[in-house]
Amino acid sequence: MTVTIYDVAREARVSMATVSRVVNGNQNVKPETRDKVNAVIEKLNYRPNAVARGLASKRTTTVGVIIPDISNVYYSQLARGLEDIATMYKYHSIISNSDNDPVKEKEIFNNLLSKQVDGIIFLGGTISEEIKELINKSSVPVVVSGTNGKDDGIASVNIDFKTAAEEVTEELINNGAKEFGFVGGNYSKKAQDEVLIGLKNVLSKHNLSLNENQVFNGNETYKDGIRAFEALDKSNLDAILSISDEQAIGLVHSAQDEGVNIPDDIQIVSFNNTRLVEMVRPQLSSVIQPLYDIGAVGMRLLTKYMNEEEIEEPNVILPHRIEYRGTTK
Numbered sequence: 001m002t003v004t005i006y007d008v009a010r011e012a013r014v015s016m017a018t019v020s021r022v023v024n025g026n027q028n029v030k031p032e033t034r035d036k037v038n039a040v041i042e043k044l045n046y047r048p049n050a051v052a053r054g055l056a057s058k059r060t061t062t063v064g065v066i067i068p069d070i071s072n073v074y075y076s077q078l079a080r081g082l083e084d085i086a087t088m089y090k091y092h093s094i095i096s097n098s099d100n101d102p103v104k105e106k107e108i109f110n111n112l113l114s115k116q117v118d119g120i121i122f123l124g125g126t127i128s129e130e131i132k133e134l135i136n137k138s139s140v141p142v143v144v145s146g147t148n149g150k151d152d153g154i155a156s157v158n159i160d161f162k163t164a165a166e167e168v169t170e171e172l173i174n175n176g177a178k179e180f181g182f183v184g185g186n187y188s189k190k191a192q193d194e195v196l197i198g199l200k201n202v203l204s205k206h207n208l209s210l211n212e213n214q215v216f217n218g219n220e221t222y223k224d225g226i227r228a229f230e231a232l233d234k235s236n237l238d239a240i241l242s243i244s245d246e247q248a249i250g251l252v253h254s255a256q257d258e259g260v261n262i263p264d265d266i267q268i269v270s271f272n273n274t275r276l277v278e279m280v281r282p283q284l285s286s287v288i289q290p291l292y293d294i295g296a297v298g299m300r301l302l303t304k305y306m307n308e309e310e311i312e313e314p315n316v317i318l319p320h321r322i323e324y325r326g327t328t329k
Contacts, residue, residue, distance in 0.1 A: 225250020
């Protein structure tokens, strides 16, 4: 049977209030009493009920983390940064996989609130209108990391995808590219929209345009990259921007299978820069998102909200850079 605070108090012959003070590190307990209570706690293998303590203190030191696809290396790198900062500030995280399904996200969100979490963080993904409404009505602070929440009045951490796309497109045009393709992802709809704006801005400046038939949306997986390459018209294609490393690697392998030379025939750039970019040959050119930092800064921002610290900027834009490797000229 579960050992309760009452069992400890009875065995130690002290009040439950005294046990509570010992458990919570209150110094207003005599040393001999503290030692006696700790001995009983060890003997009975007592574990304080975190939920009950949270209800009493109105804090559970837990945060909910909602991830679109926990198996995707992009989100796992975000989660690592988040987890390290959570540990530093003595928070425990409850991680849930949403599959970027708005219905499932709503269930997870409400379930996390029922567990009395102190805050919730979304890692990447597309925030649906229904979820935005839940966030705005939430009884605890919410931060989104890896997507832009500024336009929706939601605290967020992100990079400037539009500017990054403009820089990449300029470089590819300088390398001779005129006909572009774009492979987006349903998990990163907001980032995708910003990349498309940046891409089209630069194409327009050079009197070029993006053929809508050269745009493919997938779920940011390797297989979607293969499907994308099959769907795009390669006859005049010079360059492809991919929102995801996994999709980009699928593009590279499909091109190689069809005898298309990368980068001489088609150049490819992705927008994640996970560790996968160096595991493919040729190595993948990529916009470098500071993934660990995005997760870490998102968690730090959430701790500020949870502890009612001063917030200088609720929408943080972290610097990016671009690494041109073997998939570009």
